[in-house]
Amino acid sequence: MMKEQVLYDKKFDVHYLNKYGSLMTLGNGYLGVRGALEEDYSEQNRGLYVAGIYNKANENETSELVNLPDLTGIKMEIDGELFSLMDGEILSYERRLHLAMGEIQREILWRSNSGARFKFLFQRFTAKHDLHLLATKLTVTSLDRSATLKIVTGIDAQQTNFGTQHLSVENVRVFNEEVMQGVYKTTESGHTIALTTACKCSLTSDVSFAAKNRRLLTTIKVDLSENIPFTLEKFGNVYTSLDQGQAGKDPATAGLKALKAHAPYGYDALLEKSALEWEKTWQQKRVKVTSKNEFDQLALDYAVFQIEGMTPAHDERFSVGAKGLTGEGYKGHVFWDAEMFILPFHLFTEPETAKKLLRYRYLNLQQAIAKAERNGYEGALFPWESALSGKEETPEFAAINIRTGTRQKVASAEAEHHIVADIAFSLVQYYENTLDEEFMKKEGLALLKETGRFWISRATEENGQLSIKNVIGPDEYTEHIDNNAYTNYMAYYNVKTALYFMEKYDDTDELLKMRGQDFLSRLYLPKPNANKIIPQDDTFLSKPEIDLSRYKVNQGSQGILLDYSRDEVNEMQILKQADVVMLLYLFPELFPSGVVSENLYYYEAHTIHDSSLSKAIHSIVAARCGEHDAAYRFFQEACLIDLGPNPYSSDEGLHAASLGAIWLVTVFGFANISIKNSRLTLNPTLPYNWSELAFPLHWQGATLNIKVTKEHIILTKVSGPEVMIEISGFEYVLSDRMEIAPLIRSKP
Template identity: 40%
Template sequence: MLNYNKTLTESLKNWTFSEEKFDPLLLGKCESIMSLGNGYMGLRSATDEPYIGETRNLFVNGTFNKFDENEVTELPNAADVTRLDLFVDGKRFSLEQGSTQDYSRVLDLRHAELVRSFVWESPEGKQIRYTFRRFVSLDQVHVIGMKLEVTPLNGEIDFTVRSGINAQLSNTGSQHFHEGEKRIFDKKYLQLLQTTTESKVDFVMHASHQFKLQGQAVELMPKMDIDRRKIAMEYSCKIASGETLVMEKISTVHTSRDKAFEGQGLAVMREAALEQLKQADAQGYDALFEQHKQAWSKVWEQYAIDVETEQPFDLLAIRFAIYHLVVMTPAHDNRMGIGAKGLSGEGYKGHSFWDTEIFILPFYIYTRPEIARSLLEFRYLGLEGARRKAKENGYEGAMYPWEAAWPTDGEVTPVWGAVDIVTGLQTKIWSGFIEQHITSDIAYAVWHYYKATGDQDFMDRYGYEMLFDTATFWASRLEWDESASRYHINEVIGPDEYKEHIDNNAFTNYMAHFNMELAIQYYEELKATRPELLTSLEEKLGLAAAYGVWTDKIGQIYLPAPNENNIVPQDDTYLTLETIDLTKYKKQKKVGSLFLDYSLDQVCKLQVSKQADIMMLFFLLENKFSPEVKRANYNYYEPKTLHDSSLSLSTHSILAGDFGDIDLAYDLFRRATEIDLGPNMHSSDAGIHSASIGGIWECIVMGFAGVRMLDGHLHLNPKLPKSWTGFKFPLYWQGARLEVHVTRDTLNIVTVSEQELELIIHGSTIKFHKELNVQF
């Protein structure tokens, strides 16, 4: 179904991939992986003409709403502007009728444009060439551009297009908007005003159309239609054989979440939004698209990564990853996070997980530090909800929600999930209650960002407070075990979500210890060097008492140690559980096949893991464990890991590279790239996998280049897959942009920074100014 070698022009080689055959039963994949966006909004790439089974989604970042008090807050599915109802000689056009030749739907990653074209022959024998184009502007983030070209090839046709703004949509049944107000100005400009039911976010949607026949503008008199939650225009004309009718549709989206309209009122927003539509309509598709292309050219200059390889798919995959990282990230607003499905689908309801801090944030730390800071400021703004969650659960400090939406919302994880195949009941989702490592993951990310960037202003304003209050949570969370004379962390879920209600998950315990360790270190540093700052934080957080608790407890936290076989127990019981033959599940074509045979309660009693758990610990705190311990645990746990989470493969790839098994590292990297971009045509129905996409970049930069920040020092340990001869990537370190080029036997780093830089290459400390050349 997917062609990874589609080349529209030579300049787009390894920049595009395509769907080569239309299948109405396989709509979701391309809707997701070809989705468009700009961080402000995301548009799922449903076909222009409608089909049963399609999912039309338009999400605006940060506009969360709760349909009902018993529902979960989610990004509301805004009104659709992409649907076109097309009629040829009075009959509805559909690819499910007639026949199709030369079908192609292409996502051009370089220019962020979706292009679909084909020749369609109607049941009556009329042949028509269609071309559909679409983009979501990166230059004017409120603008969506569409273009339709229709050319009859063997006779005149009567052609009709019905287009507008359709709010007769929901989030899988949940309706998030009031009816709203609809209006048409000058028989041309369509306007829909709607407000979310609970959060009271105003949406202002506009659309306009213009037509050209054989390159000349034509005025087509529309039939206007306003109905419940819907506003539309219908245009008709005759098109002679060989002539081309072009329709351009420009739409704009604004909401009261926009900082530009804070405190301004709906009347001001609707007037400004209508004026922007008129200006965009006057510019037209081509001019708007040219500006959009220029904005994307700056993106590719900023993230200039290249792979010299015999496998061009690898280069396409990293470009695919960077493309989606850009379109999903709200770089414009620190009040917003990144959803686990980005803005490409309704999966996970637009909520942010630890995916951001562990799998996506490193990309921005080392390529656009200012965006990394914005994402961490989102977590700072979430302290209010985190403190509320801690208090509600009987703890102190800040206990971050497993799933986050608007920063002050607190915990928004759904309580109920899929069916239990044994009982027939809905399975309770315990993550929001007991998957608590998210708190130390965020603390780790604060430390990672600070050490890599040296951003002292961030720490003074936000970072120290986050580290101190999360440490206070962990200190209150510890439970004293009298028989063992130590502190435990009981009744949790670790990264391996196939193990619920466990005690002393190694990842959780070590990361909590690390969180408290950081707080003690920075408290003592501030006391010695920045007493005035410590005093201001003391007044807010009661740090003197907290420091006493941290130092009293930290030395008594149980940190599971390697046993006689060098295996670190994942939790108190994992190594005692029953083992089963996992061969068929390891070979599964669809994740979660284990649950066709077992319930979650049964899986909890087996030595089987969903994803990296101990391996995540070795990745984040790698210098706390010997290579022998890490390898022994890799050999023990990986055969028991089904990689049912998209987070898992990239971590295992990086660690395999650390062990020197480059073939395995590359194989796991390729498998990670194929989670979304691969041949499984149902893998991405609910949306792309944000963390896995961040993991693709991590595999290359943190895996094959061996980039790590350890104890405040930048390490590089390059090792190339067999099919690669070299690769290049940018890397920011302490405010300096480095251009890194790795080949089989050389490392070249160039920077325009005037400062002397210090790196550790294959364990040797090297200082350089402007340029570094190392021979391996």
């Protein structure tokens, strides 16, 4: 069945080159390869990224995920005529990302300017069974006559991050007139990267090699006979000095060895191995919906496919960047998106990966403590943006204002502190699911204590009450405000759970416990006002409102900033994204349902949704409020953030958090799971378009399959211990399989 899930690109259009370049990214968490077409187009950006390989161009810049030398480019000439879809005539064109097996296929029927027709099939995958491997297969058939085909391909180190070069060339080699290898080094971080590749041709060819201007290329000349397909298979791999074990010590040797081992299998056999791994993944993690709108399933599969492709599940030293390994947006940095939008997917499908993402924070705890100290606080202040080192990587200044010549300080590193509590929230979520005492006792407790300690030191006293002043909440259109509801509640939860686990594990830091108790008893927590509205911060509700409809039409474009300065936006009731709504999503039982609805309506009306994190969260809260239509509409709109028609919105990479959020909507929204005191509850409310929703779920050591139909909830325990589940207010113990009816789709 999975074989049918395909993302299509049905028309060659230069305007969409980089959108599909992002959408057709293939990755395995170790590396990501943008879906650039094999042949070059001036507008097209190629990209090969390896998790953790960052570099600073100079001391004024922050670390950037390095665009590595390219292995995907193939230049072809047929009887001297350059193959380009801008030239000649495209008789048919189709590119398909086959999600089931993780392969891209592109089929083209093309008439050259000379009038002869040629058929091309391009295939490509990055292996899931061997994270270093990528392979390409090209099949060319001359349909009308014999012809001479010239192919030029190899390793192209002219790639840059939009003009910034991060690599010096250490070595380029050709071994045995067959294997090409380039070894590169990042200029500042000093990582060594070895790229190794070789080509295999189906027909006798004239092959030569040359290195020039940072390119190591092979030229292959072959005579095509009419209707006899020619195939070229290209195997490549990437090893770096960041790799674990022997490979990390000598990436070049590892690359040569791996290439020798792989090449004899051939493209098809290697693809099969990789596809087998994908099959396991789909079995383990796929969310299935039966919807009147088939696109829903595709969007869900696509989200899972790309989250898998960008998560470095192999190595706890890295986490998931805001664009994963799909592009250079946000310089490959890791934000709160990793914990709040990506981690839950892993936690509920493969908890080991979630643990690694949390270990990433633990490994960087000292950097966070150092940042807190530099900023005059205690405990751990995690960086708003981080890369490999765990240091703060947020640029100190935003891009220059080209009209004034000034650069505004980026406030996020200084004030967007909620990330500290977000990490704490994820830790507790991890524990509640896994009951992993060992982790919690060591990493969890250390992180909770230091994040809790941060908040205690962060609060300031006024008239006996504690405030958290001068922060930025998730809504970045409102900067430097006091008592942000999201931040204060999250900080409260952070300290409360820190104290809980200190108690549980007999921690003896009595002073911290005492200070924590005091913090909890005196921290100001904004309450709903007379209109049931929870004030986003101390001043938000008193600010003027404007009609946002014209900006909502072009949401995602930040068009408001063309009409108003950032300072002006800050002084109005304008939201970039869910903020109080985010809080309501995380703590569904904090307020009565009436309050939740009122706040959803109120804040949504003031939200432009210029952030890709906004829609899905609104969908979840709407679903829980029984607003089926709105929930489903928000879900569909969230699915279009990358897959929608805007040709340029994903040029610099996919919206990782948004992909994670699509999964969140199905599980936390429509299936409406929530966790309270280590207990799983389920209150499904399917959209009208959906007749069935099914997904696997890891919960406290058990693997469950959960299926929700219009009439029933069917729970199956595949493995693991008995688990207790609360459904619509009733408690069930699941030991094998059970069917519950007819509780769902009741309005709250």
